[in-house]
Amino acid sequence: xxxxxxxxxxxxxxxxxxxxxxxxxxxxxxxxxxxxxxxxxxxxxxxxxxxxxxxxxxxxxxxxxxxxxxxxxxxxxxxxxxxxxxxxxx
Numbered sequence: 001x002x003x004x005x006x007x008x009x010x011x012x013x014x015x016x017x018x019x020x021x022x023x024x025x026x027x028x029x030x031x032x033x034x035x036x037x038x039x040x041x042x043x044x045x046x047x048x049x050x051x052x053x054x055x056x057x058x059x060x061x062x063x064x065x066x067x068x069x070x071x072x073x074x075x076x077x078x079x080x081x082x083x084x085x086x087x088x089x090x
Contacts, residue, residue, distance in 0.1 A: 007035035021067035
């Protein structure tokens with residue numbers, strides 16, 4: 001089974017730029033076609049098509065990388081998203 005890196009980035013207004021977040025995800029080795037974004041969605045907006053696509057793309061064993069977590073803490077209250085963090089054994 002191949003483990004895939006999936007990236008997600010968002011900004012709240014159309015005036016903000018996703019370039020730094022995208023560059024960060026690319027530098028982490030995430031393929032451009034595996035980076036999903038939302039732009040112009042405020043914290044009160046419940047609809048996040050990019051997040052929906054990113055979550056749909058994640059399979060067991062994959063890793064979802066969020067470029068700036070503080071920009072994503074406005075995720076839907078009703079959504080339960082499980083994160084697992086693994087470290088190499090020493």
